[in-house]
Amino acid sequence: MDENTTDRQANEPHPTRRRALMLGAATASVVISIRPALAQTSASVLTCEIPVPDAGRAGMYVAADGSLVPNGTKDAFPGATKPFKAEDVRTALNGGTLPGTTYEQSRAYTAYIRRLQHGTAGFTCFASLQMPRG
Amino acid sequence: MATLYRAASPDSLIVAPVDLLTAIYHRASGQTHLMASPAPEILDALAEAPLDAAALLAKLRADYDLVDADPAVLAARLDELVETGLVERR
Amino acid sequence: MGVALDGHLLARALADPASVATLDSAGWQALLTMARAELLSATLAHRLDGIAKPVAAQRFLDDAKASCAQGRLVALWEVEMARRALGDLGVPVVLLKGSAFIAAGLAAGQGRFVGDLDILVPRAELDRVEAALLGAGWEWVKPDPYDDAYYRRWMHELPPLIHRERDRMIDVHHTILPLTARPTPDADALIADSIALPNGLHMLNSDDMICHAAAHLFADGDLSGGMRNLWDIHRLVDDFGIAGLAERARRHGLASAVRRALRLSHALYDTQLPDGWARSGSDDDLYLRRLTARDGWGRQTRPITRLAFYVRSHWLRMPPLMLARHLWTKWRKQAG
Amino acid sequence: MRHVFSVAIGPVGFRVGSDWRGPVAALERLYASYPKPQDGIADFTVRLFADRPWRRFFRPKVMIGGDFVLPEAAPLSLEHGLLAAEMAMNLQMALGQRRYLLLHASAVERDGKALVMTGLSGAGKSTLAALLMTRGWRLMGDEFALLDPETGLIHAFPRLISLKNEAIAVMEAAATGGTFGPLLAETPKGAIRHLVPDTRSVAAMFEPARPALILFPTFGHEAATREVAPSEVFVRLTQASTNYVALAERGFTALTRLVAGTPARAIDYPDTESAIAQVEALWASL
Numbered sequence: 075m076d077e078n079t080t081d082r083q084a085n086e087p088h089p090t091r092r093r094a095l096m097l098g099a100a101t102a103s104v105v106i107s108i109r110p111a112l113a114q115t116s117a118s119v120l121t122c123e124i125p126v127p128d129a130g131r132a133g134m135y136v137a138a139d140g141s142l143v144p145n146g147t148k149d150a151f152p153g154a155t156k157p158f159k160a161e162d163v164r165t166a167l168n169g170g171t172l173p174g175t176t177y178e179q180s181r182a183y184t185a186y187i188r189r190l191q192h193g194t195a196g197f198t199c200f201a202s203l204q205m206p207r208g
Numbered sequence: 209m210a211t212l213y214r215a216a217s218p219d220s221l222i223v224a225p226v227d228l229l230t231a232i233y234h235r236a237s238g239q240t241h242l243m244a245s246p247a248p249e250i251l252d253a254l255a256e257a258p259l260d261a262a263a264l265l266a267k268l269r270a271d272y273d274l275v276d277a278d279p280a281v282l283a284a285r286l287d288e289l290v291e292t293g294l295v296e297r298r
Numbered sequence: 299m300g301v302a303l304d305g306h307l308l309a310r311a312l313a314d315p316a317s318v319a320t321l322d323s324a325g326w327q328a329l330l331t332m333a334r335a336e337l338l339s340a341t342l343a344h345r346l347d348g349i350a351k352p353v354a355a356q357r358f359l360d361d362a363k364a365s366c367a368q369g370r371l372v373a374l375w376e377v378e379m380a381r382r383a384l385g386d387l388g389v390p391v392v393l394l395k396g397s398a399f400i401a402a403g404l405a406a407g408q409g410r411f412v413g414d415l416d417i418l419v420p421r422a423e424l425d426r427v428e429a430a431l432l433g434a435g436w437e438w439v440k441p442d443p444y445d446d447a448y449y450r451r452w453m454h455e456l457p458p459l460i461h462r463e464r465d466r467m468i469d470v471h472h473t474i475l476p477l478t479a480r481p482t483p484d485a486d487a488l489i490a491d492s493i494a495l496p497n498g499l500h501m502l503n504s505d506d507m508i509c510h511a512a513a514h515l516f517a518d519g520d521l522s523g524g525m526r527n528l529w530d531i532h533r534l535v536d537d538f539g540i541a542g543l544a545e546r547a548r549r550h551g552l553a554s555a556v557r558r559a560l561r562l563s564h565a566l567y568d569t570q571l572p573d574g575w576a577r578s579g580s581d582d583d584l585y586l587r588r589l590t591a592r593d594g595w596g597r598q599t600r601p602i603t604r605l606a607f608y609v610r611s612h613w614l615r616m617p618p619l620m621l622a623r624h625l626w627t628k629w630r631k632q633a634g
Numbered sequence: 635m636r637h638v639f640s641v642a643i644g645p646v647g648f649r650v651g652s653d654w655r656g657p658v659a660a661l662e663r664l665y666a667s668y669p670k671p672q673d674g675i676a677d678f679t680v681r682l683f684a685d686r687p688w689r690r691f692f693r694p695k696v697m698i699g700g701d702f703v704l705p706e707a708a709p710l711s712l713e714h715g716l717l718a719a720e721m722a723m724n725l726q727m728a729l730g731q732r733r734y735l736l737l738h739a740s741a742v743e744r745d746g747k748a749l750v751m752t753g754l755s756g757a758g759k760s761t762l763a764a765l766l767m768t769r770g771w772r773l774m775g776d777e778f779a780l781l782d783p784e785t786g787l788i789h790a791f792p793r794l795i796s797l798k799n800e801a802i803a804v805m806e807a808a809a810t811g812g813t814f815g816p817l818l819a820e821t822p823k824g825a826i827r828h829l830v831p832d833t834r835s836v837a838a839m840f841e842p843a844r845p846a847l848i849l850f851p852t853f854g855h856e857a858a859t860r861e862v863a864p865s866e867v868f869v870r871l872t873q874a875s876t877n878y879v880a881l882a883e884r885g886f887t888a889l890t891r892l893v894a895g896t897p898a899r900a901i902d903y904p905d906t907e908s909a910i911a912q913v914e915a916l917w918a919s920l
Contacts, residue, residue, distance in 0.1 A: 095246050095272035100284040104247045107292055107463070108240040108872045110879040122706040159708070159822065199706040222883070224890040229865040233886040237375040238368060238879070240872065240886055242865060291435070291463065293375070296382060323674030327649065331679050334701050352673035354647065361677075361732040368882040595635055595651055596679055596701060 123157035124196035126183045138178065140185025151179045160199055163187060212298045213264065213286055215254035221294075223248070237293050250285060251294060258298060261286065304599065305525055305590030308332045308342070309566040312529060315345050326355050328594025333362075335596035336525045340366030341409035366409055370400050373412035376466050377401050380415060381499055383434035387426055391499050392418040392492045394471065394510065398501035399530070406533035414458070414467040418502075420489055421472035428456060428470065436461050436468060452477055474510045481551035483513065488550075504538035505546035512559035513552050520604070520611040524589040525566070531559050532567040540572050562586065635681065640671055644780065644791040644839045645733070647671025648723050652682040653690050657715030664716075664794055664815050664828060667836050678702075678726035682718055685709070698722045702729035714821050716828065720794060727778055727791075728876040734780035734789060735881055735888045738874045741774035741788055742766045743838075747846035748788040749917065750779050750896075752874045758853045761801040762909055764829060768808045769910065773835040774843065783881065783888035786895070787842035792835050794828040802827045804906065846920060848898040849913070855902035857912060867898045 098104060127134055127142055134142040135150035143150050158172055163184075166172045171180040190197045222233040230248045232241045246268070253259070253267045265282055268274050289295040307329055310317050321329065333339040343359035343366075351359075377397055384391050392398075394416035399407030419427050436459040449457040454477060456470040473485035488510075492500040502510060508531055515527045540560075547556035562585055563569040564576070588607050591600040598604060635651030637658040642648075648671070652658045671677070681699035684690040695709040696718040702725060710718045727736060739752035740763035749771075751759040760776040767773040774790035782789055794815065797805050802817070802825060815828035830836075848867060862870075871889055872878045878885045899916060903909035 092271075092273045094275060095249055095268060096275045097246055097278060097281040097285060098276075100278075100281045103288060104244040104285065105288050105292055106242045106869070108242065108869070108879065109465075122704060123708045124706065157708075161822070196706060199704075222886060224886075224894075226865045226868055226890070226893065227863055231865075231868060231886070231890055233883060235883065236371075236378070238371045238882045239375075240879075242869060293379060293382075326673075326675050327679075330675065331701065352675055354671065354673035354675035354677075357733070358675065358677060364884075365732045365880065368880055371882060595681060597681070597699075 122160050122199035124160070124163055124187055124190070124199050125157040126154040126186055126196075128195035130195070136182045136186050138182050138185070140182060140187070140189045142186070151182050154183060157196070158183075158187075163200070210260035210262065212258040212260050213254055213290075214258035214296045214298055215251050215289075216294050218255050221251070232294075234292075234294060239292070241292055241294065246285060247289060250282075250289065254295065303328060303594050305332065305336070305592045306566075307594075308336060308338065308525065308592075309590070311342060312338070312345055313567040315349050318346065318349060318351065323352065324594075326352060330355060330358050331594060331596045332592050335592060337411045337523065338409075338526055338529065340411065341526075341529060344409040363409070366411055369411055370407075372466070373397055373400060373415070376415045376461075376464070376468070377499065378497075379434070379461070379464070380417065380431075380468065381497055383430050383436075384427060385498060387423070387430055389419055389423045389427060390489050390492065391427075392489060393495075393499055393501050394418055394474070395514075395530075398507070401495055401497070401499065402501050404533070405537050406530050408533075410530070414469050416469045416471060418471045418474070418485075418488065421485065424456065424470065424472055431459055431468065431470070435463055439467065475513050481513065481555070483509065483550035483552060504534060505543050506550075508534050508538075508543060508559075509547050509550050509552050509556055512547075512555040513550070515559055516555045520608040521585070521588050522598075522604075525592075528559065528563045528566055528589070532563045532569045535560070535563070535569050540570065544572060558582070558585070562589065566590075635683075639665075640674075640676055641665045642669045642671045643723075643793050644775070645789050646678070646727065646731075646791065647676040648678050648680060648726070649676035650680045650682065650719055650723070652715070652719070653684050654682070654694065654696075654712060654715060656712060657682055657696070657719045660716040660815060661719055664813065664830050667830075667833065668839075678723070678730060680719065680722040680726060682715060682722065698725070700726055702726050704729070708822065710821070714818050716815060717818055717821055717826055720796065720828070723793065724777060731780075731877050732880060734782055735885050736875055736877045737779045737781060737871060738777070738876070739779040740776045741779040741790070741843075742771040743774050743790075743841075743843040744771050744917070746843055748774060748779075748843035749847045749849060749913070750788065750845055751849045751851055752779075752871070753850050753852065758801075758851055758903075758906065758909065760796060760798075761804060761906060762851060762913070764795050764797070764801075764805050765808055765906055765910060766913065767832055767835060772838055773831045781845075781888050781892060782842065783884040785842070786844070786888065786891050788845050789842045790835075790839045792831040792839050794830060797827050797829055799824045805829055845892060845896045847916065848892075848896050849916075850898070850900040851909060852900065852902050853909075854904070856904060857908045858902040859912060859916065860900045862898045862900050864893050864898070868893045 126136060131142055132153060133145055135145050135147045135152055137143045137147065137150040162173055166180055166184050171177060172183055175183060187200055190200045216234060216236060220235045224231045229242050229244055232243060249272065253264055253271065259267065261279060261282060265277060265279060269277055286295060290297055311329055333342040339362035343363045346359060377393060393401055396410050396412035397415050399410055400412060439458045439460050454471050454473045454475055458467050458469055460467050474483050474488065475481060488502060488506050491503050491506065493503055494500050511527055511531045515521065515524055543556065547553045557575055560569060560571055560575060561582055564571050565586060587600060588603050591598055591604060593599050637652045637655050639658045639661045640649045650658065650661060679701050682696050683699055684694060685697045689695050694712040696712055696715050697709050698707050698718055698721065700722055704725065737750065737752060739750050740759040741748050741750045742763050751762060753759050763773055763776045773792055774788065775792050776795045777793065778791045780789040780791055809829060813830040818826045850862060868889065878889065901912050903912060
């Protein structure tokens, strides 16, 4: 890498010698966009919790695929009585089981957590578990 | 009329070749992109003026020894750049 | 220190920057902490340019400016991405609030932190706008059927959308107040009389911007963030004057909201008032108590006052029977 | 607030308000040798409070507040009040720092040059930094390294060293005569004990250093050292920074400059003694 980054204009004269170029495979990706690692260190600066489901939708059941369904829906699970700790979720995401749940129930809750989105309670906490660490 | 592809103006980019990859900071979006060939070359080819896909392919052929001049693959590359906002369809 | 330790400290510094000369270090600390909590730290930084201040305060404010400048860049980029997604529909797209201020380079945009992107489009075009956004990478935030139905039936906007790559929200409005609220602004006039920006998007005209800010403050919210809202109004009045404002406010059914907003802005920031508007409303003092309920630790204070305004905000948005239904549905979900 | 404490840690000033005396008393003891914020004005405010008035007394729970908060923070018990204060200060840095590029890394200095270590929690970057401190290096920080976009220098942020689980006994043996905080058992992160950085590290906290080596340590394997491709270093550091994106162009310039000018290595180590030897060997070969 250059010691000093330069503006593109100054940086790239047109090639004097023809350089080989490959467009590559249609399915491959050639651009990585850096996303904010907002919560990346939050796991280390803070302990956080994830409610299943979030309070705005308390009372709904969690289906096997993690979607929320009306309470009483067959084969779906009632929400967890207590929020899960980040560490427990981390273990579950790596194949473990959430505390106080059956295997299927844990799978459903984990699926719910994976579907969390910005603005939903638990999202920031989940995001902090997702960031590549290293 | 064929779709034109317009790249972010060169003075809105800071380009830092890292190794095989190139880091690009886009001033307009505040985003950093790390890209492999041929993405930097495509941005470069579009720097002077917007081109449609066929003209872009021709320009890349003229400037480089293009190993696989496949329009479908070029379209995929352009889609990716459009997604980042570095290239705009017009 | 001799300065009341509530939001008036911040208001005074914004309205009269020279007043900070009397602050000791505790006063500075309280001022800066309050400004940050009210999202006015970068605004304060710009206002205090060129005023002597302790090194640590200068550094704090420089950081706030830099942070705001980056936020501005991101907000403008969201505007640009919305333009790319919607530009070909042939639909007027009107930027609202902070995005409009910064896109148009208004004084109200100086130091303004901008959150979500808010746009206004004709109600008849909502479906096309929605489809275009979904096609360009925006997704629904909440897949909840009750909330969704509620929004579509009663609100003045689509349920919020978020961009899957950029993590930024967009609120698509078709008018500036919920359909359940009592004033019914003239949405067609808002769009018809909007002003085109160089990039092809629009912003409300200045009177409508003030009407919108006032409507948002009194008819739609519990006054949290009100100091910033009133500062927006103060700057807009400063920039554009108040010549046609009263007339325009009447047309939208917002005459009393706009009068109150200006009276409060006058009380906090010394905003100029049209003749005959100065007489204070009976409960202006209560509003001021709510607006300035912030202490030097950045905490909200006066919980009872705040609760009263919170209840009021729901009351205003919904007719009583509907409010009951809304609270009942929410309660049922809590109770499971 | 009832109880107040303030401190400067490197270039950053903090103010901590607490509903209880306990956490503030612990901070006063452990940060006794630290200066106060410049001009008496802190960059960040932290609040430790009870979410309900009776929670001050009855099964007290410490809520974490401040200028910047994450909505899902879990409260801590009052016995862990010191940890709550430390986490809250870190959180202000993670979410609010805008002057320096914040790297989630430990850093030590020798001869005016900085060694920056970043990696997974559990990789031992904190313990390694603390051990190096006992062997002639100056500790710049065990959690965050601050990269100055203007100068390219690393600024120190030598907060209390946060020792977890096995690292506690290791450092109790290595830092004899060191000042330790109380042992906090069964916190959400396991056992924690804080160690005050040594006198020299605290005294030199305002002296920045030029970055000379970036290290990615991994614990639990046979000793090995690898080069790391610059693009990988770049991406890993963007992900080890909470404010890279927020610093916009300054962040990009600072990071590309750091990556271009600083060698980087990954080391695997089976135990801390080997790690120290590997670090010293690498340092000598620069």
